[in-house]
Amino acid sequence: MQKRSIWLIVTIFFVGLILLSGCQTSIQTPSPPLRSPTETIHPTQTLPTETFVPTTIPTQIAAIPTETRQVPERSVFLISWDAARADFIYKLMEDGTLPTFASVLKRGVRAEYAQTIDPSLTAAAHNSMSSGSSPSHTGIVSNAFHLPKDDFYWYRNGFDEVMDNAEPIWVTASKAGLTTAAVFFVGGSPKHEGQLADYTIGYGIRDAYSEQRHVDLEKAEDWETTPQTYSPALSGSFSIKDVGRVYLLVLDSTDDATENYDSVLLNTEKKSDQAINLKQNEWGSMVLLKRSYAGADFLIQEITSKEVTLFHSNVYHNNIAPSDLRDVINQRFGFFPAGPDPYAMGDGWITEDDFIHMLERQSTYMAEVAAWVYDTYHPDLLMTWQDNFDAAGHAFLMVDERQMDYSSEKAAQYADYYRQAGAIADKSLSLMLEAIDLDKTTLIIGGDHGMAPIHSVVYVNTILEQAGLLTLDAQSHVVINKTKAFAVASGGAVHIYINLIGREKEGTVTPEEYPQIQQQIIDLFTNLKDPQTGDPVFERVLPHDQLAPLGLDHPNSGDVFAQANFGYHLNGWRGKNFIFEQADFYGQHGYDSALPEMHTIFIAAGAGIPESGEPIPPVHIIDYAPTIASWLGFQPAPTVDGQPIPSLTQP
Incomplete structure (x- = not known):
């Protein structure tokens, strides 16, 4: 089995790399994925009594008095199921694996599918979903990206960044006098100043590795x-x-x-x-x-x-505002539990059953917390997130003979693990439904993107290094004054940045050289072929000035942006003397959002939603926010790019 460091590479959008400039070392602490075994009995928790807080709900976080706020005719509860690929989930609903999902659909309607943004990645998609704005407004152009003000080798984690020229719908709703809650929703964190809901529960903060x-x-x-x-x-x-x-x-x-x-x-x-x-x-x-x-x-x-x-497991603590709410959650539900651990499974520390157990532990915890917040504080809008399908898709989507350790027997076993993850999602949905009165609440069951199988890893910075555009020292640290380009990859997408004089702090490429370097990069990636099949690795490779149709025309985007064809995971690790390697995990996203494999689900049910046996036309994830604004009776932010869904908002 590969070591833990390799697993940290594999899911680059949840990790940091050791990044250096010259002789100066800067370290970005690696992070496990959000981005949690088949048992239904959850771990016993021993909570020292001296750390308990009062059992009553603090008055300073009590529900906002109705005379100080607008009271809409209905409330909205949105659940984002990460990587809920449309055809997969709708099939599981039909075959009985997801009976609660199917029962919700009987009270409402589903879209044929929901299209995500480009790149089809969790941080970028959730920020666009919550704001109704494309990455050209949010600035969250990937799970990881470079900012010109940073050292050239440095990149930002899209999960940790605030939006640039957009705001989450919960902020707009709060400004309109409504009460809001963001519960484990990507982009909703107490550390995101200016983006807080009235009740904000972020993903837990890690204190130590598993x-x-x-x-x-x-x-x-x-x-x-x-x-x-x-x-x-x-x-x-x-x-x-x-x-x-x-x-x-x-x-x-x-x-x-x-x-x-x-x-x-x-x-x-x-x-x-x-x-x-x-x-x-x-x-x-x-x-x-x-x-x-x-x-x-x-x-x-x-x-x-x-x-x-x-x-x-990883050691975590809760990440909640206000602090009194954090104390109540700690008392009632305990610390934030670590999710399923692909690193530990890859190192042979835990089994696939243990992986599923950890998934269930975290999913149940998050569902119970979301239901309690909704039942206790009665927010007009609550948005929450679940990881089941994403975690299982990355770990178990074995369908291709080119995948590591493939056999028909193991593929069948892994398909069953994926179904188990789905069954856990169904139980978690059932828990949340216990707090929801669908006569008074509109429920959205959505997703952020799909999932596709992979068989190969492509080391994109090795492409640049072999072309003489990236220079590394003996420790694989970037030598900035000899480097012309650097790649930041996430899943099936990559931004390539040129070290331009006048923009980057230690630029090496003149404006006159820029067009030639940019075209060289485009040619390198466009012409890259799989050594086994001769097939092109990349579906599209675009210069920055052609990114507007993708909603990616933002300074945070690379000078060149590329998306791979299915089967290839793009990795930004440096110092490899080869470009291709067999992948040791099985599913990925980040690919062209128009492809069916990247489509996700959309179901609306409850108050104000007609019951229909026929799917409505496809929707887009940036349509959710303006649709919610229409339902709750306030104007969306001026930076919203989406439109209210006609069949759900027009008489």
Whole structure:
């Protein structure tokens, strides 16, 4: 299996790279994907009582009095299912895998499909979905992109950036006097100043990475109140970087006259009364940092008298505003749980079943939180996000003989894992529906983009390096004063930036040289062929001045923008001496939004929505925001590019 660093490369839109200029090293901390096993029993959570907050809802975050705000005739609840590819999801609705989705459709209508933006990537698409504006207004032109004010090798994470010349619909609605909530929705985070909803719950903040541990054991000493054990108690410990030490107490709970260690107590102190107690193959959850209420999930994988092998997830804490809401969520639901972990699965630390378990744990948590916020604060508009189909699509879309480890048997097994992820999504939808009265609420079930199978990785910066446009030192750091171009890739799309004098801080390309360098890059990418088949790798390669029809004419876009054909994942890693490599994961997006594989779902049901057995014509994800504004009775922002959906807004 490839190492964790390779997995960090593979999903570049959720990671940072080590980026350098000359002799100066700058590090962007890698991030796991948002971007969570088949069990339906979720981990037990032990929450230290001294960290609890009052059980009543703080008055300062109580629902806004109706006399101070506009009260629309209905409310809107939007759920974005990441990578909910239209043909896949509609088929699962028909074959019984998604009965709750199908029941919602009986109360409303679906579109033939919803078209996404270009590139068809999560950060870019969700910012466009929430604002109704194309990337030419939002400035979120990909999951990762370069800004001229930064060092030339540096790129920004699209999930962390605020919009440029656009605003989320929840901001516009709040200005109109409505109450709004953004719950785990991409682009809705307390750190995004100027983009907050009244109740903003962002994706959790990671404090430490996941890891598999092999903990050596010795005779237990200094533990308080050791529980009964039929063999001498054993203990061990390990440290999680930037978090602290975790202590283990290992016990034999069976009175069978045989040394049979079968129970592991875990705690941040040598105390058994607040520890979690797990058997082999059991999951549990534990708060590790009481001040920030950060925690992780633990899986005991093997217990012997010599060592315990366990896996712990990424450590996360909640990311919520206002702070009193954060305290209530921590108390009622616990810390934000890590999602499914492709790195750990790739390293062999967890199985596919464990991956699905983590997916269910996070999906259920987010659904329960969204339902509670809606039921408690009664916002006029709530927008939330779920990762089920995206996580499963990246991990399990095995349909091509060119894919790593392909066999018909494994492909069938992976198809079943995808269906399990769908079944979990259906349960999560059911949880959210418990808080929704469809007679008074309009429900949108949508997606941001589709998903397509991949078989190969293409190292786009190696293309530039081999052409003499990118210079690296012995450590694969960018030598800026000898570099003319640099690529920032996300999924099936790539922005290539030219080191232009007068725009970049340490430019090397004159305005006179610019057209020739730009054309050289276009030719390099246009002419790139798959060495096995001779097929072109790229569907289209465009100069910056031809990006307006794609809605990408923004300074954050590259001097050249390219999208691959299906099958190819574009990777921006530097220092490879080869361009092509077999991919070790299975699904990707970022490709041409007009292609059916990139289409996503749209279902509207409930208040004000006609029940129709026939699909309405295709819609666009930038139409959601102006449609919601029409329903709730306020004017959308002037930067909105979409239009209200005629069949849902006109008499």
